Amino acid sequence: MTQRLVLTLSCPDRHGIVADVTAFLAQHNYNIEESSQFEDRQEKRFFMRTELAPVNDQATPLPQLKEEFGQLRGTDLMCWQIHDLGVKLKVVIAVSRWGHCLNTLLHKWKAGTLPVDIVAVVSNHDDMRDLVEWYNVPYHHLPVTADTKARQEAQILQVMKDAEADLLILARYMQILSNELCTELSGRAINIHHSFLPGFKGAKPYHQAYDRGVKLIGATAHFVTSDLDEGPIIEQEVERVSHTNGPEELVEIGHDIESIVLYRAVRWFAEQRVLLNGYRTVVFRR
Template sequence: MSAVKEIVLTFSCQDSKGLVAAVATLFATLGFNIRESSQFEDVERNRFFMRTVFECPDGYNLGQIRSLFKPLGEQYKMDWNIFDSQSKPRVLIAVSQWGHCLNALLNSWKNGSLPIDIVGVASNHNVMRDLTEWYELPFHYLPITADTKPQQEAQVWQLLQDVQADFLVLARYMQILSDDLCHKLNGRAINIHHSFLPGFKGAKPYHQAYDRGVKLIGATAHFVTADLDEGPIIEQAVERVSHVNSPEEMAEIGRDIEAVVLNRAVRWHAEHRVLLNGNKTVVFSR
């Protein structure tokens, strides 16, 4: 394992006095330097969350650093991890027939502004093949019917293993994942929902919004769970509309929001800024 120059430490645990000092003292003693640090206390749950970026002295690899931190993690019963900040997570994207979110992700990845390594695109339609291959990425056509859903999901799961993906992004993949696949992907799948959750779930949310005469529409990026569109929310955004906007115009506005929101969520997850807090998240965004 090669030496690392910079690490990201994330953890959550029961709050206690001296916790931050203990972490800072350990790394200071080893010669590490803090470059960025964020923390949050959930007072209701008495739970503490922290994300810190450390500059590393020469000679340490990731395994050594994790071993040195492990006793402290055990002492405070932390849910913790340490990452190489220069290592980009491997991402598989799933899409159906709408390509606005996919195109935004691919463009940000290609120009180097999105810190991920996209390893392929999977789809139940062939519509996005040309776009994917224009970016010189593998396209995996995995058609699905009601009768073949278990077999198709097995293919998706196998593909994730084959490409060694760290997480899956559903970029307007218009299929409901089974409970089994959701459990396998717990904390490793991000979905973009074309609505400002928890309102207007299910089909045709913009038509629902139009029927209710809403003044704001939005999009929600969240972790995938077995409860449809109920996963922990990572990011949301809204745009003002009025009675003059048709459902089609609302949908067009919504597509722009979706692309922005999904990009943010993927970036923050890739940078280890998103920590789970029960059915919510703590997001240390910039």
């Protein structure tokens, strides 16, 4: 199959960025197959995501393309990356006792609609072992207490290092990560929160929502930071409910929302569609 690359960039906005980038790609014998741009007028910052493929065998090889693009953009204070979409992101999933998000990720991965390589699952409980091993994925049972938290988090990092993982997915992993681990995984950890943030943070958000009589419940996928449930938001979804739905019904409805929201966030991240913009994100959805 033809190699497909994706260029992502963000930089202070100026006239002519798109023209410069497209001219550069044309000169190096690449054809643009998909492109999206966004200008943050408040921050005066420009964002771009471009998928490209070689026109012929004269196209500049990827290592040289990166080197020459870096030289070209060095004066623009530009944050940029060029990825080969054929190289799948390696991910580790962390889970506790709720398996609905984990099951969706494993199913989508096995079906080929989630473009990642799930290299391991870690858990502070053993409940999900049978499910994970059915998919032939290594399962690491890493119990944790207040006294062993630092050692257990070091084990999680070691699993990621050994598997050369790029991303940690918290698929209803009911542990608060330490500030040290959040810093270590900055921009490389995605959490699913079972509520529509910024409302109903912390524990039992569906019960909080029931107590407030809400008519919409939702879920939020966001980057993990040391501020609990405050990381940049990637994706959200809601479902209409009514006064007839009790707390346990809201939990059940919420499980379906959580699963699809986390799947979307991970897929878009793997496709290089998520760019950080301070405390926010730019998400170039299809």
